[in-house]
Amino acid sequence: MKKINLVLFGTGNVGSKLVHQVLQARKILQEKEGLEINIPVIANSTIAFFQKENQQPSWETDLEKFGFPYKLNDILEYVRQQNYENLIAVDATASEEFVDHYFSLIESGFHIVAANKVANTRSSQFYLELRKKLREHHKFFFYETNVGAGLPIVETLRSFHRSNERVTKVRGVFSGSLSYIFNTYCAEEKAFSEVLSEAGVKGFTEPDPRVDLSGKDVARKLLILGRELGLEKEFEEITIQDLVPPHLNGQSTLKNFHEKKKDLDPIFLKLKKELKQDEVIRHVGELDLQTGILDVKLVTEKRTSALGSLQNADSSFEIFTESYGEQPLVIKGAGAGAAVTARGVLTDLIKLAEKLPS
Ligand SMILES: NC(=O)c1ccc[n+]([C@@H]2O[C@H](COP(=O)([O-])OP(=O)(O)OC[C@H]3O[C@@H](n4cnc5c(N)ncnc54)[C@H](O)[C@@H]3O)[C@@H](O)[C@H]2O)c1
Numbered sequence: 611m612k613k614i615n616l617v618l619f620g621t622g623n624v625g626s627k628l629v630h631q632v633l634q635a636r637k638i639l640q641e642k643e644g645l646e647i648n649i650p651v652i653a654n655s656t657i658a659f660f661q662k663e664n665q666q667p668s669w670e671t672d673l674e675k676f677g678f679p680y681k682l683n684d685i686l687e688y689v690r691q692q693n694y695e696n697l698i699a700v701d702a703t704a705s706e707e708f709v710d711h712y713f714s715l716i717e718s719g720f721h722i723v724a725a726n727k728v729a730n731t732r733s734s735q736f737y738l739e740l741r742k743k744l745r746e747h748h749k750f751f752f753y754e755t756n757v758g759a760g761l762p763i764v765e766t767l768r769s770f771h772r773s774n775e776r777v778t779k780v781r782g783v784f785s786g787s788l789s790y791i792f793n794t795y796c797a798e799e800k801a802f803s804e805v806l807s808e809a810g811v812k813g814f815t816e817p818d819p820r821v822d823l824s825g826k827d828v829a830r831k832l833l834i835l836g837r838e839l840g841l842e843k844e845f846e847e848i849t850i851q852d853l854v855p856p857h858l859n860g861q862s863t864l865k866n867f868h869e870k871k872k873d874l875d876p877i878f879l880k881l882k883k884e885l886k887q888d889e890v891i892r893h894v895g896e897l898d899l900q901t902g903i904l905d906v907k908l909v910t911e912k913r914t915s916a917l918g919s920l921q922n923a924d925s926s927f928e929i930f931t932e933s934y935g936e937q938p939l940v941i942k943g944a945g946a947g948a949a950v951t952a953r954g955v956l957t958d959l960i961k962l963a964e965k966l967p968s
């Protein structure tokens with residue numbers, strides 16, 4: 611039986627769903643894949659819970675009851691003492707700071723699976739140094755859920771790139787949360803702030819929804835895909851339409867944003883009123899590999915068009931390549947949500963495990 615040992619960082623929407631899915635799939639993975647997944651450490655931003663044996667269904671209560679404040683070194687020391695094999699750090703945070711730990715984790719023997727997009731969207735220098743560090747320590751880094759949640763976008767583009775298929779453009783609705791927000795807002799008579807709150811409750815938005823509304827989350831996705839295809843770009847080079855008014859932006863607190871989010875209502879109501887009857891608002895990203903332009907913006911679409919008819923939190927990625935010609939390959943489906951994202955992380959874990967020794 612091959613064993614992998616996870617240290618899970620982040621127990622929010624994605625992290626907690628992942629533990630549930632691992633517990634549910636544990637028996638079948640052992641029987642069918644010959645794979646045992648253990649989660650000896652579960653941590654969030656404040657506390658960590660250490661458990662030598664298999665994770666129990668009571669893990670959430672255990673974390674609350676027995677978890678204690680920790681430093682990364684406590685975890686590194688613990689896994690060293692326990693001599694765990696096939697260690698994988700799962701980054702289910704949205705944290706900029708946590709990414710600073712990646713190098714220490716790799717040096718301490720961890721592979722990394724990340725839903726967090728930050729590591730892939732820092733400077734090109736960081737991007738390359740991280741990959742150098744991984745190579746030096748023979749470690750793997752999987753991050754399919756960085757783009758399109760559980761949809762196979764990164765893998766598809768990487769396969770095209772490896773087989774020398776020239777990708778010319780990727781266009782579509784890259785954000786599951788903004789898809790939900792504009793699909794709902796254009797279809798229902800609700801205030802924009804109300805729809806935004808709903809999207810948060812359903813676990814579609816980033817912990818700070820301004821990361822979505824500012825276009826930053828989609829810009830990150832464009833950069834991740836661009837870099838996957840060999841494009842050398844920095845985040846600052848992306849053209850982004852920011853939907854957050856200056857008085858609510860990152861300079862003010864998240865609490866202030868939530869208190870004042872009704873200020874968004876007249877802005878979006880004006881946009882809605884300007885639409886023709888057969889039009890809707892959509893939030894699109896476009897990665898043009900021929901011009902090197904990465905663009906994030908709101909557009910109006912015909913209700914009946916491919917993007918105009920999207921539902922719920924669906925994303926849609928139109929991938930234009932040399933062989934596919936005028937008709938793009940389209941990958942469409944839920945682009946946000948805890949269940950699909952956690953399943954994507956679990957799939958990454960299984961793929962990574964295939965590369966590891968028994
Ligand atoms: N929710 C989705 O649909 C979705 C889809 C694809 C990718 N993602 C990505 O998954 C990640 C998690 O999203 P979420 O919706 O679960 O967020 P969330 O806010 O529900 O959970 C974040 C968790 O990270 C923990 N955390 C924050 N900083 C930490 C640190 N320094 N160390 C350890 N833990 C820390 C928090 O305590 C919390 O438990 C984000 O990076 C997001 O972009 C989310």
Ligand SMILES: N[C@@H](CCO)C(=O)O
Nearest residue numbers: 785786787815816946
């Ligand atoms: N806010 C993100 C969640 C997935 O990263 C999105 O809408 O796509």
